[in-house]
Amino acid sequence: MSDLILHNYFRSSASVRVRAALNLKGLDYSYTPYALLLNEHKSEGYLGLNPQGLVPALEIGKKAVLTQSMAIIEYLDEAYPKPPLMPSTALERARVRSLAQITGCDIHPVNNLRILRFISDEYGVREDGKAAWFRHWAATGFMALETRLALEPETGEFCHGAAPGLADIHLYAQVLNNARFNVDPAPYPTIMRIFEACDALSAFQDARPENQPDAY
Amino acid sequence: MSDLILHNYFRSSASVRVRAALNLKGLDYSYTPYALLLNEHKSEGYLGLNPQGLVPALEIGKKAVLTQSMAIIEYLDEAYPKPPLMPSTALERARVRSLAQITGCDIHPVNNLRILRFISDEYGVREDGKAAWFRHWAATGFMALETRLALEPETGEFCHGAAPGLADIHLYAQVLNNARFNVDPAPYPTIMRIFEACDALSAFQDARPENQPDAY
Incomplete structure (x- = not known):
């Protein structure tokens, strides 16, 4: 236990x-x-x-x-x-945290259930409008994340080097979330390459929504 | 230099x-x-x-x-x-980070300029509606922050003990932001007590918007 x-x-x-x-x-x-x-x-x-x-x-x-x-x-x-889920130097940790926070601060909190409910209840935004809101903020954040991951030399098989960590965890969860709202993955080849590397690991597979006891 | x-x-x-x-x-x-x-x-x-x-x-x-x-x-x-801006044990750091992230993830990113512009441009929300949006999410987050700070024994003169740190920095900036949108501070006595403790320090005073070279 x-x-x-x-x-x-x-x-x-x-x-x-x-x-x-x-x-x-x-x-x-x-x-x-x-x-x-x-x-x-x-x-x-x-x-x-x-x-x-x-x-x-x-x-x-x-x-x-x-x-x-x-x-x-x-x-x-x-x-x-x-x-370790974080690299060993302060500058590297700052990089990983900032990559994670693009999703953790600037995509996900803006797109979560309570916000989508609010724009529906208060502004009368319908299902297609809620999906458009989601896609707008997901694309805005992912474009910046893709640019950084593609340009920065620290990017490896995963967001930072050869092992998954904090930034990959955030990337993985957001890619799954994006799929629910039909966000086109084509503009994000680096993100999707890293997603696939994560998805090949049982630690990530076992965290997927459909593999949980309350999934329906 | x-x-x-x-x-x-x-x-x-x-x-x-x-x-x-x-x-x-x-x-x-x-x-x-x-x-x-x-x-x-x-x-x-x-x-x-x-x-x-x-x-x-x-x-x-x-x-x-x-x-x-x-x-x-x-x-x-x-x-x-x-x-130090963070306490010394992992559990304490988790507490301080989670207090900071109430603001850093769940209040501020939902209320910042780009979001307020978007609901104005896309949904025709006017100035009073934008202020209502801001106040809703600020109040939702601050009610939880107030409850935690008032109940949790680790709260001291500052969010965590007797010295300011990561959580106080987030609290301070958000209280200043709230004032611009006329968020009523009355429901948040613990937050406001900590804000005043920060505001008595030159490090916080010197960070205020009105004390910057580009202020107008």
Whole structure:
């Protein structure tokens, strides 16, 4: 019985990230699902764990409840150093964090369920308009990410060198998310090459939405 | 002559953060302004530095250009350890990062200039509607941040203990930003107490928009 409990949702992009990190570290964890479409993440019980009412949250024994996927992944990397998800120098870590944050700050939070619900409820934006919103911000961020990955010499088989890490985890989850909204992958050959390298690994495969117990 | 060049904009919230971090570290830097309202951050020259076309970016001598404010601040903390902007244990760092990311991921990127422009251009949302959008996401995030800061025993004079760090920097910049859109501060007494503690320090004062050379 693991002392790690992941509170999450199969389709949540931030949940994919944390599952991939746990898998890359070879960590066992218990899986507690929340049906976002039924607002289970807004229940009193879950708000007691995470007042922000967003998934994922990672419960660590009786010690702590961690929230925010980037913070959780950095914690896992510090607490379980092998294999590393971050490079060894401060400048390299800055590069990897900034690549991850293109998705983690500037694509995903702008495109998640609560925002799409809001533009529908408040501005009457319909399904095709919500998809257009998603694609606009995904393309804006991915164009910058593609440019950087294609130009910067530190890019290797993965975003930074020959092993997957924080930036790859973010890239992978976002590519899966993009597919749901029919974002054309053609302009992003470097991103898609790295996605395929990740997708060949069981740690990433096992983090995919369709491989979770609450998938339908 | 410093080898640090900050590419930024006086009013940008992410720029406030990096200026506060540089000031807390006592680092000298050159200030290069970009008038966002004139789209100077979308110029060919700046896109060569940062393909994402967002401020801030921190140029480090001939070595590197760092982007994404959270990544820049973590770099500064690693490269210039005194005074620390992060606590000493992995669990504490996870707490501080998650507090910062409430603002850095879930409030600010949803509320920044490009999003407000988009809902105006695409959905015809007017000035009062843009302010309502801003206040909605600021309040949603700040309610969670207030709850956590008020309940969690690690909160001290600052977000984590007795010295300012990554979470305070994010809190400070967002409170300044909220004031521009008339977000009522009354529901956030803990946040405002910490804001005042930051605002009493010259490192934060000197990072304020109105104290920059491009302010008008």
